[in-house]
Amino acid sequence: MLFLTLLFAVAQPAAAQQVLRDSETELLFRDMSAPLVKAAGLRPENVKIVLLRDDEINAFVAGGQIVYIHSGLLQKADNANQVQGVIAHELGHVAGGHILRLNDGFKQATAITVLSLLLGLAAAAAGAPDAGMGLMMAGQRAAMGSFMAFTRAQESSADSAGASYLSQAGVSGRGSLDFFKKLQNQEYRLAIYSKDSYDRTHPLSQERIQALTEVYQKDPAWNRPTDPALEARFQRVKAKLIGYVDSKNAITLYPESDQSVPAHYARAYAYHLGAYPEKALSEADALLATAPDDPFFLELKGQILLESGRPREALPLLRQAVANAPDQPMIAVSLGHALVATEDPKNLAEAKNVLRAAVGRDNENPMAWLQLGMIYDREGDRPRAALAMAESRNLEGEPKLALASARTAMAGIPSGTPDYLRAQDIAMVSQAALDKDKKKKKD
Numbered sequence: 001m002l003f004l005t006l007l008f009a010v011a012q013p014a015a016a017q018q019v020l021r022d023s024e025t026e027l028l029f030r031d032m033s034a035p036l037v038k039a040a041g042l043r044p045e046n047v048k049i050v051l052l053r054d055d056e057i058n059a060f061v062a063g064g065q066i067v068y069i070h071s072g073l074l075q076k077a078d079n080a081n082q083v084q085g086v087i088a089h090e091l092g093h094v095a096g097g098h099i100l101r102l103n104d105g106f107k108q109a110t111a112i113t114v115l116s117l118l119l120g121l122a123a124a125a126a127g128a129p130d131a132g133m134g135l136m137m138a139g140q141r142a143a144m145g146s147f148m149a150f151t152r153a154q155e156s157s158a159d160s161a162g163a164s165y166l167s168q169a170g171v172s173g174r175g176s177l178d179f180f181k182k183l184q185n186q187e188y189r190l191a192i193y194s195k196d197s198y199d200r201t202h203p204l205s206q207e208r209i210q211a212l213t214e215v216y217q218k219d220p221a222w223n224r225p226t227d228p229a230l231e232a233r234f235q236r237v238k239a240k241l242i243g244y245v246d247s248k249n250a251i252t253l254y255p256e257s258d259q260s261v262p263a264h265y266a267r268a269y270a271y272h273l274g275a276y277p278e279k280a281l282s283e284a285d286a287l288l289a290t291a292p293d294d295p296f297f298l299e300l301k302g303q304i305l306l307e308s309g310r311p312r313e314a315l316p317l318l319r320q321a322v323a324n325a326p327d328q329p330m331i332a333v334s335l336g337h338a339l340v341a342t343e344d345p346k347n348l349a350e351a352k353n354v355l356r357a358a359v360g361r362d363n364e365n366p367m368a369w370l371q372l373g374m375i376y377d378r379e380g381d382r383p384r385a386a387l388a389m390a391e392s393r394n395l396e397g398e399p400k401l402a403l404a405s406a407r408t409a410m411a412g413i414p415s416g417t418p419d420y421l422r423a424q425d426i427a428m429v430s431q432a433a434l435d436k437d438k439k440k441k442k443d
């Protein structure tokens with residue numbers, strides 16, 4: 001199930017980047033990038049691909065081994081191979097250790113963490129003068145772009161590094177070129193390869209396309225098709241994403257006459273978000289009819305039932321989803337959530353086990369902490385309830401509420417214990433975010 005969380009504890013919601021999380025999507029990213037990551041000489045377990053909710057077609061790196069991909073890029077990509085081309089290029093920046101050119105004022109921010117760095121950039125972009133692009137919000141984005149610009153030499157080095165990763169991984173460069181050309185269209189001017197205002201007004205030079213074409217066409221992988229299973233997974237993920245972020249258009253893009261798996265997927269999300277639970281359920285049933293054991297279809301139907309106030313009916317579906325995908329803590333959190341939502345005291349112990357195991361493997365799921373907090377609260381363990389709420393609010397980008405909860409937790413937990421130290425960390429991070437916000441308001 002797709003859900004949103006915030007990338008940083010930002011006091012200014014307009015500038016916050018929203019992270020979209022979903023088991024199936026993250027698994028797809030991992031599998032489609034793994035051969036490229038290895039070719040880049042990096043370790044797959046260290047590289048993360050993070051999906052941001054943003055309509056702009058873009059992907060970028062911001063230090064570390066994280067590649068950020070906008071939802072707009074996935075929505076506009078035609079196939080998995082195009083996205084692999086984008087990832088290969090971005091990995092070229094990561095492996096090349098390319099340093100972002102930053103204004104002097106931001107140097108100190110880079111010393112803290114990637115998240116703080118991005119916070120600084122976003123905040124700066126919001127206050128920057130319009131770059132005269134004449135497009136809505138383009139000024140803000142162009143300003144952000146100028147802080148995140150790579151040199152042209154780094155761009156072309158990332159191009160050739162990306163080409164070599166594709167080659168070593170046996171992945172065709174065809175998608176990379178197709179995507180490149182797509183971005184040349186005027187409507188895609190704010191595009192992935194145009195990272196600064198100069199590049200934005202001179203998008204995707206013909207020479208660059210020419211150079212890449214020559215390299216790609218000589219490669220033995222040029223005519224190799226994408227693994228059909230990977231391509232099918234991409235089309236599913238793209239469809240569910242469109243159903244989620246663009247539910248109004250999803251029904252036009254995937255009309256009722258389309259009985260394919262991606263179309264059912266897109267409509268299930270769109271109907272669910274549009275508050276048509278019965279229609280959403282019938283789309284989920286159509287998906288399950290094609291693959292009754294698919295953990296993501298089971299998760300979807302369970303989630304629709306849960307969010308329609310039918311947690312008891314969701315339980316068997318979510319239990320089966322967890323059994324079929326035991327390595328997916330986000331699905332386990334849905335089960336934990338449904339168990340708590342039944343309001344049956346007999347379900348609390350199981351919910352607690354499920355949720356604790358889930359946060360042990362993935363502590364960046366605000367829903368998991370929210371549900372755990374409710375369980376601790378019912379058990380009368382106020383300090384741990386407060387700590388769980390602090391975790392959840394921190395992930396949701398609510399520093400004021402996170403700070404209050406963290407302080408409540410610290411007051412009731414013996415000092416020096418791991419839980420106490422964790423509460424202290426959240427309090428510090430939240431206080432810093434609040435101070436930054438206060439300073440900005442004064443300036």
Ligand SMILES: [Zn+2]
Binds near residue numbers: 089093
């Ligand atoms: Zn680049």
